Amino acid sequence: MANKLESTKFGKYGGQFVPEVLMPALEELTEYYEKFKDDAIFNEELDYYLRDFAGRPSPLYFAKRLSKEYGVKIYLKREDLVHGGAHKLNNTLGQGLLAKYMGKKRIIAETGAGQHGTACAMAGATFGINTEVYMGAKDTVRQRMNVYRMELMGTKVIPVKSGSQTLKDAINEAMRDWVANVETTHYMIGSVVGPHPFPTMVRDFQSVIGKEVRTQIMEKEGRFPDSIVACTGGGSNAMGIFYPFIEEDVDLFAVEAGGSGMKTTDKEALHSATLCTGEDGVLHGMRTKVLQNKYGQILESSSIAAGLDYAGVGPELAYLADIGRLKPCNSMDSEALLAFHDLCRLEGIIPALESSHAVAYVRKAAATGELGDIVVINISGRGDKDLQTVMGMRK
Amino acid sequence: MANKLESTKFGKYGGQFVPEVLMPALEELTEYYEKFKDDAIFNEELDYYLRDFAGRPSPLYFAKRLSKEYGVKIYLKREDLVHGGAHKLNNTLGQGLLAKYMGKKRIIAETGAGQHGTACAMAGATFGINTEVYMGAKDTVRQRMNVYRMELMGTKVIPVKSGSQTLKDAINEAMRDWVANVETTHYMIGSVVGPHPFPTMVRDFQSVIGKEVRTQIMEKEGRFPDSIVACTGGGSNAMGIFYPFIEEDVDLFAVEAGGSGMKTTDKEALHSATLCTGEDGVLHGMRTKVLQNKYGQILESSSIAAGLDYAGVGPELAYLADIGRLKPCNSMDSEALLAFHDLCRLEGIIPALESSHAVAYVRKAAATGELGDIVVINISGRGDKDLQTVMGMRK
């Protein structure tokens, strides 16, 4: 067992902090994942869905006018063009296919704003697997359209009325469901978080982003970029684009949500900058950096971008931050909004507010020189879902 | 001049029925278009934008579960994955680039539901050309989000308060603007309609769809499909996918909006099935089939899909219908809705209501055998814009 335990961690982070009932399911999942992750047939089928269904490869676009405005050569990795409007589908197709290979009859998931839920619904429909998504009751009201999208695709959306009726309650409820139905059900986690093997598996499924960038930037520049910048909620789009460059001489910037400021109280943080300010802890099955009070109670986090609004972060990012391989940084709500408008106006691309945090960091850091000459920004998703929010800001 | 006139027509259809003021602009546009359409540098730049900005090629996806349900082998051409969510950008990138080569300082356009306007805004932002879009005042209210999208990208949306305050008034107003500012301004028409050279030019820019299908279906099936089905409003997505197959033994189906029924009164049609029921006439600068009353007054058309709701149709489609090269057909609102739900549920793809008309035709015609064994459906756009409409239907 010592051997297996070893591989569940990234340094001291990661692991499997889950109820006993789930351990066999995690073992089964790990086993299947290890079996299929390098399997030729599995990967061929996954590649097929990524290409023909999801629309990969996504372009690497040279943002000429934005480059001029910010004073550094900027390439945008266009995950906004992936089916469903975000990188999330890369992961749900991978896990969905694995669930199919495992013979699971049912997929469950949690969702906050509905991006991951929508991606699950898409994968569920494609693979013909029954899908149910837990969503905080408050979120179902705020994100009515995403609920409807999921329902159209045959997914059952279950409003969670306990606790704060938001994402964390949805996670709790999904975990409970998994505990109760572990034999027939695959729990589809939406980021590089949760117990092993999820952080590793989701990273691998998302690595298609970075692999494409390797080829694309070589074609365009004949060399790797000086830096890569990605927004970081759970950290899946970041790990997806970072991982294939881990061994390369490329600086990696994980941009968290600075919210309305770096303050915290005993109960809540005005931000979601977990890598920047979180402390070592255990949440949702993993040891990682966590926004918590002195007793270890988890704080309510905050961000204008629902997808970044999370009190934890993927354990591998926590590890990479500790060893100095990536630089944690953050952009505030107001900075993200400015970057959002820049990209709309200069490039005709409406980015997700999540992705706008990455753009915002380049906006302020380009002049310092720390990003080098060529920077790749991961545009993790499109911003159509955020129009209402941005419109509200205007008033 | 006889020579040039000849080439402005498709059989008896097409031509240039516009105010004298515009004739020189059309000549200039024709000239530039003829000059650049086979120009290597122009095409290389256009290909670049289509690939890196728009995300082309769009996949040709084998819809396994839909095929099983409908009993015919169905491939979906995924224009829903193109940047902006519809095929419209193929055209606006082409015209936008041409406008840049022509040295135009300003782009104007009309839009109904806002799809073409959004695509114009995207092209305008990318190329850094001032863009103004006319939109019926009623439509600006109904499609508030699309107005906002355009504005975010720096496009000025001008509400048209004359007439019925909808698409046709926006067209009229855009034409008037062009008449007044013809020297500095390019008028970006959004479909294969209007005076020559627009129907030809827009068809050529959209032909990238069909060209890709040629390669893709050969890879997948080793042969061309038996039939291609596309929804038809103005006809640009249809001509785009049909045109590269015109000389091949492939049946072409242009599916119009059957609305709530094939009835017309003196003032309005309950449908928009121009190819099916329209009569020879002259509208918006072209001779084509037109929905009109016995005096030649244009009827108000109707469809659940805003993008199909047009009383005219591209002249080349009228010609191809007359000579029997394509089959005009239609799907009713209610049929399109059923097909919409099928695609959502079975394939995890939310199609535009426009595109759902094409799917709906396959739904009812597959069993007759007229579509053959392999059919390609053009999914001209995604349905996120239609969620509100479909939700309304449920009640």
Place this chain on the structure above:
Amino acid sequence: MRISEKFRQLKGRKEGALIAYICAGDPTPAATKEYVTALVRGGVDIIELGLPFSDPVADGPTIQAGIQRALEGGMTPDIFFRTINSLKLHIPIVVMTYYNLIFKRGLEKFAKDCAASGISGIIVPDLPPEESDELLQACKENDIDLIYLVAPTTTKERMDRILAEGTGFIYLVARLGVTGVRSDVAASTGELIKRVKTNTPKAVGFGISNGQQAARIIRAGADGVIVGSAFVDIIAKGEDVAARLEALARELKEGAEVAIN
């Protein structure tokens, strides 16, 4: 009365022509008779009547609104010809309409109906010479003038063709843009008048609304002025319409007369 005859008459009298446009049926067919009479009393030389089309792309908001009122008032091509027929004017009448209404009626029949109801000319703003061969033929056969427009943007090559084919008068579009009242006369107007070298009379339209402007245009070398939106505005306001139409016609005509002296 033929248009050419009217212009000859005016030339003899050293007067610039006043061509007045209103939309037939705005707001009712009966009103049109009354308004035309008022205009003629005011001194108008040629009446240009719009046959309303549902999608008038070449017209500005003022005239578009008039067209809409006319359509709502029930105006159709059939009623149009009957109305004209009952006018019995002693000055030329010209119809202005969009091509689809002509096309739908049939070019032959339309030209015949014009001739039969006493119309002397046809203006089709969305029919450039490239597309007008057939209608021109039908007009010739029925002794109707097909009146072409030229614009500041019209190239030399096109101008030559238009001047070779057009009869009655040449409609000079005073500026880029659609119909509608403007407060100034564009510099380009004078230039255009000079560029149009022909024996066919030249009338300038688009944006003229008062006697001063009319005078300036005739002085610049035009044979007539065409005024539309200013009259349609009066109809739109709906107060004391006939009297005000007459008064405005008189003012414009005086401007056109004064100019030549």
Place this chain on the structure above:
Amino acid sequence: MRISEKFRQLKGRKEGALIAYICAGDPTPAATKEYVTALVRGGVDIIELGLPFSDPVADGPTIQAGIQRALEGGMTPDIFFRTINSLKLHIPIVVMTYYNLIFKRGLEKFAKDCAASGISGIIVPDLPPEESDELLQACKENDIDLIYLVAPTTTKERMDRILAEGTGFIYLVARLGVTGVRSDVAASTGELIKRVKTNTPKAVGFGISNGQQAARIIRAGADGVIVGSAFVDIIAKGEDVAARLEALARELKEGAEVAIN
């Protein structure tokens, strides 16, 4: 009192153990003292007190609500240990909490605080044996039992490890799913009891709410029953709480006693 001693006592008396869970601080720290006293009066053998955590993934809605009330009532780990310290019970007390609160306090300190305040055992529902080496060490050094859970899904290999490491008692999860009252006893429960071959006492929890169920489980071979949600339900209703807790405890204890005879 050590847990093992309690079970030895009960074994001698041929009684099944009743382990009662409530959440410390629900709805106030003061109330907990009162409720614990009532439970002990009702015949409870071991008190399991929840130290409330903000994200209790292994608990059902009933207990989650209790945890929320406790947090809102101001319960913290510091107050928790002070409250326990003031209880002075003559039966074993077990703390049930999530790992982050232990981790954050420091494993050593947490175990010491437990020992100092009279706690005999720790249950951590989100800490499987794979992750528990360090806590186990700290517990051993402080004479505290680390109580492991086994579930119907637990494999033979894992079971062996858990049984080798667990002390105090083995917590048998009666069914897949989270805490909460159920109306039946799952067939799988009997099976699980048979599968768990150990000398450590076996207590079954999850879903037990009445004397009959308790009896059936003891009869099936368990050494004790754990009841939580049924008690927390009474606290949630808030009427006559102490008396009803005592009454339910009595009913359950009677079930557990009867079963062995």
